[in-house]
Structures are given as C-alpha cells and as structure tokens.
Amino acid sequence: MSRRIIGMVLLYLWVSLPHVAWAKDPRITDVIVTNTRDDLILYFRVEGCFTTELEQAIMNGIPTTFTFLVALNQVRNFWKDKNLAEMEIRHTVKFNNLKDEFVITRSENGGNPIVAKSFSEAKRIMAEVENLSVIGLDKLDRNHLYQVRIKAELKKITLPLYLHYAFRFFLFLWDFETDWYATDFIY
Numbered sequence: 604m605s606r607r608i609i610g611m612v613l614l615y616l617w618v619s620l621p622h623v624a625w626a627k628d629p630r631i632t633d634v635i636v637t638n639t640r641d642d643l644i645l646y647f648r649v650e651g652c653f654t655t656e657l658e659q660a661i662m663n664g665i666p667t668t669f670t671f672l673v674a675l676n677q678v679r680n681f682w683k684d685k686n687l688a689e690m691e692i693r694h695t696v697k698f699n700n701l702k703d704e705f706v707i708t709r710s711e712n713g714g715n716p717i718v719a720k721s722f723s724e725a726k727r728i729m730a731e732v733e734n735l736s737v738i739g740l741d742k743l744d745r746n747h748l749y750q751v752r753i754k755a756e757l758k759k760i761t762l763p764l765y766l767h768y769a770f771r772f773f774l775f776l777w778d779f780e781t782d783w784y785a786t787d788f789i790y
Contacts, residue, residue: 631753631784642736643743643790645673649730649755652779657757661705662722666697669729670756675737678748678787687749688738694729711735743790751788755781 628651635646652669661667671692676684693710705725707717711732719725743749757779 629779629781631781634786636751636788641740643738645735645737646733647753653726661696661698664698664700666695668693668695671732672754674752676750678750696725696729748789751786753784
C-alpha cells in the first residue's frame, strides 16, 4: 500500500512540476491582429519577463531594454513563404531615483518618453505593444493566408562606465528570450 502511495506522489510530481517550471518562462500572450481602414494593426504583451534580479537592476537605475521582433509572411503552398514585413521594436526603462519615477521610451511611438509613477505601471508599459502598424492593407491580397510571428528578447544590460566589466558574470542572469509566437489569419 505504501509503495502505491509513493508511486502516485512521484507520478503527480513528475506530471505537475514541468508545468510549474514552464509557467515561469517569458512568453508572448494576448495577441490581437486587427486592422484599421488603411493598416494591419497588432497588439500583444510579454509575460514572465521580470525576474527579481531584473527588477532590482531597474530599481538601481540600470537602463533596461526589451526588444520585440515582428515578422509578417504570406503563407504559400508549395513555395517558400513570402516575407512582407520585419520590425524591431525597443522599449527602454530607466528609474530616476531623485524624482522617484520611471521613464519609458518606446520606439514605435517615436521615442517620446512616458513617465510612470509606480513600478507596476512601468512594467505594464514595458511589456505591452499596442496599436502597432505592421503594413498597409494595400500591400495585402484578399483571401490569402498570412502569418504574424513575434518574439521578445532581453539580451544584455548596458551598465554605466566600467561597471560592465566588474559585473559581466552576473549579467547573463537577466537575459531572456521567448519562443517565436505565430498566429495565422486570412485577410
């Protein structure tokens, strides 16, 4: 009887623990592909990207940049997919300790600074891409299959002056990269 219980507990742990570990990995979520009268528009967010170490680095004033890669392809049978658009978007946050505020710049908004008073608001702004114009609808053919692919990266943190050399062994702890997220749609 005790072997059966131990076996069931081990089976439960074997089945459930990989899902718990997987849930902590950064991932692209809440993807919406829509359009205006003239453009194909994309909304998405990345979750699980703020580790404790990364949050501490941001709170210590280290500028941190997320890079989002977006690709649009026309899916073609028996041929290689046709690449229609590729974009690289950057969101950068820097904590201003004197003013107790976070300054976020987003490349898709022309780099205009956004000021957030709370860290939770700054994290939300950093992790969301809203109203991103991917391509003009005049460049898409009606009734064809298309695929949008999205990836988020944080490769390295640039430290001021020569601190980068002193802390280079710890910088890799803040790196993350999501898997490519792909969604298909017919226009």
